[in-house]
Amino acid sequence: MIPLLSINQATTRPYALTDTARASSAAGVRHLGLWLEPVAELGAAETVRLLDETGIRATSMSRTGFVADKSGAALHSALDDVRRAIELSAAVGAPTLSFIAGGLAPGDRDLRAGAGRVRDALEVLAPEARAAGVRLQLEPLHPLFATSRSVVTTVRQALGIIEGLPVESVGILVDAYATFWDADLHDALLAAGERIAGYQVNDFVLPLPAEDHMLGRLLPGEGGIDLDAITASVIQAGYTDPIEVEVFHEQLWALPLETIIERTVRTFTTAVVAPITARTEVPV
């Protein structure tokens, strides 16, 4: 199996969706991971036209959720945001919608209760996602962000949270940066199987940027992650969809759009495609 590249829009964040789609298409890229804000700005109909025109298929929509710290009116409003995100995803043909758990409110230290609120929200939303033909993908984030952005920090934990929810409407998003450190990752991915709704690659390095710890991700192969091993596990688990490169990095964003795309294609080829296709065993 030759892994297919999808460029997540975060990787070209400073550039307009129209420009990213056209430049990606010109570089031979056939898949994009979309973000809600630029799609909403361009409009659903115009986005569909753009994807048609450029021959690009959306692989996912980022991102919604952030319910772990909410109840009452705030939760109600957050769930409505998710519903609008489901609608927009469906309107532009994005098959999956990334769902971030959210952190805890100031003074709250109960991660387990937060995870319970994530489960509750997904139970409510699953039928609505299903009706819209969109799959919610719960994304564990790096443990560094457990209190601030996502009480869900491992694939194993995410699987527990979505257990019993319909597999066609709720899966998980595996992000290499978020999960690579986990000694349980390989086993958890095999246990996940068809729950793997998406897979994003990038790379890890220290130190983190001082201003925003989220912005330290490198392109595939530029850091310390054994991407080959993780990709092999994801494929062994049965995943066959395109793989997104999702990088947040100020220095990358400062480059011209065509350069970002060229580097994305190149690093994906050397750090993801080449090692996997070089494996002698045929990945199932």
Place this chain on the structure above:
Amino acid sequence: MIPLLSINQATTRPYALTDTARASSAAGVRHLGLWLEPVAELGAAETVRLLDETGIRATSMSRTGFVADKSGAALHSALDDVRRAIELSAAVGAPTLSFIAGGLAPGDRDLRAGAGRVRDALEVLAPEARAAGVRLQLEPLHPLFATSRSVVTTVRQALGIIEGLPVESVGILVDAYATFWDADLHDALLAAGERIAGYQVNDFVLPLPAEDHMLGRLLPGEGGIDLDAITASVIQAGYTDPIEVEVFHEQLWALPLETIIERTVRTFTTAVVAPITARTEVPV
């Protein structure tokens, strides 16, 4: 059970061991976690006299290990360092010696192989630790440091690595900052049982210091960790030894020694002792 405080020397790092021991004793503290370098500087015999004079018992010695990235002569030398650390621990009556796995060499991305090297080293060292009457305690560090300082990042993983080694000579050190984010922590601690050789408390906050990400730890109760829940799990697992406060923080270190100790005693009392003793069920 009323938890007993031990002050880890890292918490008063800028101050001499002699001063820390005397000031701790004056504040009614009866236990210290020692560090190799200041003990070596003072000398074993003088350290024993100091502990005698101040009525203080050593609860642990920090820290040795860093073998995950080593082989050949470098490994040989690292193992000799551990042996000297075992000897010094025994000489001053420190019952446990903290063992840090180590990160990976530049270009190496194989965390699993690194963990294998940690296991191999502990197999060699366990009988020597036993002969000296010192217990090695493998400490999982926060996943942020998986590549740079410790390929061992969870209690569950640490238990797997030391499985089958004699429980009296190899245990684990549970650090709240390193492990609090883990949804599996409670179950892993109960599975650990008498493998828990030490327990350190501190607290978590973002952002991390830009210069050194290690130095962001707060005093107990000052951050986002549910210390009460973790302490309860540790006690439920059977742990009855003193609990160390181990904080690395430049702002804390800038304070006068007596102030650091006073704040340590106070925060330990409010964030660890009070919630545990207020629990209605009697911890086993």
